[in-house]
Amino acid sequence: MSKYDSFTGGTSTPVTSREDDSLVATFRRMLLEEVDLHELSKVDDNQRRARLERVIAHLVSREGVILSASERNQLVRRVVDEAVGLGVLEPILNDPTISEIMINGHDQIYVERDGQLESWPAPFSGVEQLMQTIDRIVSTVNRRVDESSPMVDARLPADSRLPRGARVNVVLPPLSLNGPTVTIRLFPQALSLNQLIEKDALDRRTALLLKACVEARLNVVVSGGTGSGKTTLLNALSSFISPSERIITVEDAAELSLDQPHTIRLETRPANVEGRGQITIRDLVRNSLRMRPDRIIVGECRGGEALDMLQAMNTGHEGSLTTVHANSPDDALSRLETLASMSDVDVPFHALRDQVNSAIDVIVQLNRLSGGVRRVVDVSWVASRRQEDFSLVPLMEYAVDRSDPTRLRGHFVTHDLPARFRDRLLEGGVDVAAIEGDG
Ligand SMILES: Nc1ncnc2c1ncn2[C@@H]1O[C@H](COP(=O)(O)OP(=O)(O)O)[C@@H](O)[C@H]1O
Ligand SMILES: [Mg+2]
Numbered sequence: 001m002s003k004y005d006s007f008t009g010g011t012s013t014p015v016t017s018r019e020d021d022s023l024v025a026t027f028r029r030m031l032l033e034e035v036d037l038h039e040l041s042k043v044d045d046n047q048r049r050a051r052l053e054r055v056i057a058h059l060v061s062r063e064g065v066i067l068s069a070s071e072r073n074q075l076v077r078r079v080v081d082e083a084v085g086l087g088v089l090e091p092i093l094n095d096p097t098i099s100e101i102m103i104n105g106h107d108q109i110y111v112e113r114d115g116q117l118e119s120w121p122a123p124f125s126g127v128e129q130l131m132q133t134i135d136r137i138v139s140t141v142n143r144r145v146d147e148s149s150p151m152v153d154a155r156l157p158a159d160s161r162l163p164r165g166a167r168v169n170v171v172l173p174p175l176s177l178n179g180p181t182v183t184i185r186l187f188p189q190a191l192s193l194n195q196l197i198e199k200d201a202l203d204r205r206t207a208l209l210l211k212a213c214v215e216a217r218l219n220v221v222v223s224g225g226t227g228s229g230k231t232t233l234l235n236a237l238s239s240f241i242s243p244s245e246r247i248i249t250v251e252d253a254a255e256l257s258l259d260q261p262h263t264i265r266l267e268t269r270p271a272n273v274e275g276r277g278q279i280t281i282r283d284l285v286r287n288s289l290r291m292r293p294d295r296i297i298v299g300e301c302r303g304g305e306a307l308d309m310l311q312a313m314n315t316g317h318e319g320s321l322t323t324v325h326a327n328s329p330d331d332a333l334s335r336l337e338t339l340a341s342m343s344d345v346d347v348p349f350h351a352l353r354d355q356v357n358s359a360i361d362v363i364v365q366l367n368r369l370s371g372g373v374r375r376v377v378d379v380s381w382v383a384s385r386r387q388e389d390f391s392l393v394p395l396m397e398y399a400v401d402r403s404d405p406t407r408l409r410g411h412f413v414t415h416d417l418p419a420r421f422r423d424r425l426l427e428g429g430v431d432v433a434a435i436e437g438d439g
Contacts, residue, residue, distance in 0.1 A: 020075075021125050023065070027079045030059050045084075052080045087133050088124050089184075093162060097372070099186055099227065105179030106130040114372060115227035130180050134170055137182075145170050151273050155254065164189055167253040175273075187255045193236040201229065202376040203412040206396050208435045209379060213362050214240040216428020217295075217319030223332035224366030229374035230323035231255050231299065233366060237321060241295055248288040250281055251299030264291065281305045282343075285312065298322040304343035306336050307352075313359035329363035329380040333390045336360065350387050357384050361424070363392070369408055376412075381421045393418050 035055055043051070056076045060067070067075060081090040092101055092111055100112035106124035110117050124130040138145050138152055140159070145152040150172040158165035169183045191199070193207050202210075213220055214237055222230045222237075235256050241247060247263045249256050254267040266288060271278035281298065282305040288296055289312055298309050300323045313320050324339075326332035337352050347355070365378035377398040384391040395417065400410040417425070417436065425432050 023075060024078045024082060025125070027056055027059060027075065028082050031056055031079060031083055034059070048084060049080055052083060056080065086136060087129065088122060089133060092120065096189065099188065101184040101186070103130065103182040105181065115368065127179060134180060134182060137168055138170065145172060147172070150175050153270050155267065185253055188232050190235050190257050191232050192239065196233065196236055201374055205414050205435070206376055206379060206412055209395060209414070210237055210364065211240045212425050212430040212432070212435055214319065216425045216430045218361035218424065218428070219313045219318060219359055220321050220362045220364060221332055221336070221360055222321070222323040222364045222366065223326040223329060225325065225327065225368060228366040228368040230366055233364065233376070234297070234321055234323055238297060245294035246292060247295045247297060248291055248293040249297045249299065250284045250288055252281060256297065256299060282308060285309055293317060296320045300324070301336065301339055303339060306339035307343035307345060307347065310336070310340055310355040310359040314355060329365050329378055329392050330390065332363050332365070333360065333382065354387050357382065357386055357388065357390070370406070371408065373408060381418065383418065383420070395421070
């Protein structure tokens with residue numbers, strides 16, 4: 001097996017050696033001597049790449065380096081990546097299973113795949129190479145990072161280099177003692193509800209039920225663990241909101257991509273170097289209420305903003321959507337109650353229960369299973385009212401096939417709709433018979 005073979009698969013684990021690095025560096029230097037990159041900045045990315053690849057292939061032949069065809073292609077690609085792309089980061093950016101990149105100085109990279117951290121075997125060759133990559137990243141958004149502004153937090157739009165878009169945070173020495181430190185959160189690819197059905201994340205009937213909930217303006221909470229697909233499902237559900245509505249999304253890192261024309265996206269801001277200027281989810285949720293929203297979508301409730309969200313849902317902003325980190329629908333309700341109690345407004349506990357019961361209509365529970373499968377395992381209606389103890393009625397449950405040792409196979413079981421829930425859908429103008437009739 002050639003040492004480059006592991007590069008060619010979709011999800012690659014690169015193998016590099018010192019000789020490769022020095023070859024890449026040599027040809028990169030030669031390339032920069034031969035072509036004026038500035039000149040090439042007028043053509044689009046693909047054309048620029050194609051031209052540079054031709055030049056390097058020519059240089060490699062001219063220098064008489066003996067390489068197999070795949071080694072040669074690999075070398076050409078790495079030189080171009082380093083000359084115009086994001087170098088060492090390119091293979092990571094092209095791996096759809098990676099959601100976060102953590103660079104701790106030039107010689108250590110970690111990536112997050114399916115919620116697990118793993119060390120990436122091919123870090124930068126030196127600080128200079130890392131700084132060059134950082135400059136290239138932040139300059140796309142006209143930002144600068146150097147000794148005078150050693151901390152940068154920027155949102156990168158999706159483009160040919162970053163097909164999914166990302167939020168990047170850079171901290172340089174002397175603030176960081178590890179050397180230049182970069183954290184890149186890659187936004188998940190948007191999946192439509194049909195694509196989720198194809199991936200067996202839910203069935204058609206459950207999809208129709210969720211569509212009905214959104215159309216009838218029920219308040220829906222998507223619950224699940226890290227990486228269980230909450231944001232992805234929230235995004236897919238939001239497609240059922242009418243394009244005539246004014247939607248405000250509030251997120252820590254704006255990952256949602258709604259198609260509706262009348263959408264306002266708000267994103268938090270961390271504190272600056274002096275520790276000032278922080279804008280939290282909570283600030284944004286409160287402010288969004290003054291912006292005449294028809295619907296508010298909060299990317300994730302994880303603090304005191306839960307109280308503002310619940311109050312908004314209870315005061316004329318029905319049809320709002322959010323996600324919460326919890327392991328079951330029951331857990332999601334008590335978690336919202338606890339989060340709301342973290343707010344600086346001192347609300348008695350029974351009043352918080354009242355808020356949750358009145359605000360939340362439906363909980364959609366997601367689960368991440370082995371092999372990268374994400375699935376809707378429960379859809380429950382909050383039947384309890386006012387200060388009653390929480391009571392949930394399952395509308396759909398995923399029943400695991402007991403004979404399957406992997407616990408992956410099973411089927412979606414839809415229950416009859418409770419009368420009071422059915423009435424809510426009817427009031428919301430939903431054709432309930434169509435959902436019930438669809439088997
Ligand atoms: N049903 C699904 N099947 C396969 N992959 C999925 C599914 N839903 C989401 N993903 C992927 O899983 C990763 C985590 O999804 P995300 O929605 O960000 O999760 P969460 O918001 O719960 O942390 C993303 O890479 C996303 O593209
Ligand atoms: Mg998320």
